[in-house]
Amino acid sequence: MAEKVTSLQVAQLAGVSQSAVSRVFTPGASVSKKTEDKVRKAAAELGYRPNVLARAMVSGKSRIIGLVVGYLENYFYPEALEKLSNALQEQGYHVLIFMASRSAGNIDDVMEEILDYQVDGVVLASVPMSSDIATRCQQAGVPVVLFNRTQDLDGITTVASDNYAGGRKVAEFLLAGEHQRIAYVAGWQGASTQRDREAGFRAALAEGGQNVFAHDVGDFHTENARAAARRMFDVAPGKRPDAVFVANDHMALAVMDVIRFELGLRVPEDVSVIGYDDVPPAGWPAYNLTTIRQRANLMVAETVTALLDHIDTPATAKPRKVAIDGPLIVRTSARLPKGWKPQRTET
């Protein structure tokens, strides 16, 4: 069991001062080649590595990013988390995770805890009350970015897909497919993603001379989505929607299950279903869900850029509202407009 090795020990072995050792491990400090060699040799011999925490204390930079995430049940998030963590690692940062799920009411506590770690920045993903928390961070002088949420709150950087445009695309596609009774299953109403998707969807529907034929709420949860699907589709054929836009894939898959396996209807012959996110299961042949792709790679890249920008140049960094356009991935869960062909599922 190797004991803890300090820079002082290395200094003594190398026959230099402790500060010399520090300089060798500080990029861009001034050390002679000779000293550096001596120090590196001694360090290697002792297995020395700088203590990140001690460095953080004096420099004020912990190189830790706090990530607050509500739940990983929606498979868009594990993917985003993986990419985000990787991207941050490449920049020399690491991610401290905080699950906001359990701590239902006490998200405030979570925030305090996160701040206690002197994190250099915070990413909020799928967190209820994001705006309160974000404000709290700002007060503490910690850069924040909201991932996959757009807050009305000014002064906070947010990165999301262009949910309004996405909603529009879905409506236009459904309209082009000559659907007559188009329904909507909403997500949690407090989420900006939900609101924007619905707004874009309704706007384009209206332009096409239609209105939402039926509306229910699934709250982004499987069970609620199932219940909504039952209420919506377990009715007389004439009162049944012939298409439904579900606010995210996670719910859309559940809705498809109810439609096909509980009610015995066919997709898309009896009902067209469209989701949002393009999570991996949406591409599985058992579903082949037509959906709007959220480009996780781009969203993560923008998040990292914005965050580092705020960290490195807090004075000049302006809050941004990034909305990334996402393509409609046409598979087979929705009837095709004349002349369309389903696309191949790319990776």
Add this chain to the structure above:
Amino acid sequence: MAEKVTSLQVAQLAGVSQSAVSRVFTPGASVSKKTEDKVRKAAAELGYRPNVLARAMVSGKSRIIGLVVGYLENYFYPEALEKLSNALQEQGYHVLIFMASRSAGNIDDVMEEILDYQVDGVVLASVPMSSDIATRCQQAGVPVVLFNRTQDLDGITTVASDNYAGGRKVAEFLLAGEHQRIAYVAGWQGASTQRDREAGFRAALAEGGQNVFAHDVGDFHTENARAAARRMFDVAPGKRPDAVFVANDHMALAVMDVIRFELGLRVPEDVSVIGYDDVPPAGWPAYNLTTIRQRANLMVAETVTALLDHIDTPATAKPRKVAIDGPLIVRTSARLPKGWKPQRTET
């Protein structure tokens, strides 16, 4: 933007010494009610919270647990990660994430990085070369536990499900269902989970007088599993297996897709399919996969207990090998033995 508040500032406002403030925020220190009140009042007024990093420096305890995870593509891991993070949070620890995926070769680097943060413990999940890393941690005097891997290496605590027993159960069920040509699709051969599942499976098969009819490798990856399924099932009916055990659900779902949607065979009429893990999609009606459940809750609980045990009492804590029994969840992807009824999917 609130400035950083130190214990000294609180002390001055409260008219006490700095150490008095420290004591108030140190559970089990001795402070008079009167001092405590004064301090708490001043702290509240200033919005003071102890700096975890500074505390870590002097106490030697960072209350950070390093979690190294290979990939989140297998949906067993997001679930485990969420539960683990929650459980650790409840104990006052937080999780620093390290994705080992990207850094293909340089897992060693990841390990050094993680150790630089002076983590109090490390959890290794789905990481190649786990044993090397684990050894490295031990050298550094940092408690480790391997999650969902059993290493032959003595002296390292591991928590996994009882994969051998699980493999046996699958074989016994398939045998009872009077299958004649039972195949196996393996995971990554370096994983103990894979090896144990296969060993148990083969042993029980042999006891039933059968042998593995066909064998291929999917490496725990979707694409490889698909390819394996094609090689295995795209053959003359007489040479085709009538049942297949796939080493995890993630691959089993892909295998089902190939069997049903590419080859047009029926499950379970033509082929019975059984997986391992019981990830959420296994229970979706479109698959209804019969599988062995890995009890994530128990696995996480054991992991946390073992880890804290090693952290709190390093002297007496013995390395353990925990194997948690997992039930066979009987759904409809495998033909039922006479007299069996499919179970309801519980939550």
Add this chain to the structure above:
DNA sequence: ATGAAAGCGCTAACAA
């Protein structure tokens, strides 16, 4: 280019 010295914010003896 290098060493000495002063802390970063906190905990933990040690006295009082």
Add this chain to the structure above:
DNA sequence: TTGTTAGCGCTTTCAT
């Protein structure tokens, strides 16, 4: 119970 003191391991002036 309280205050004083000495660090934890490091970065960063400030001299030299």
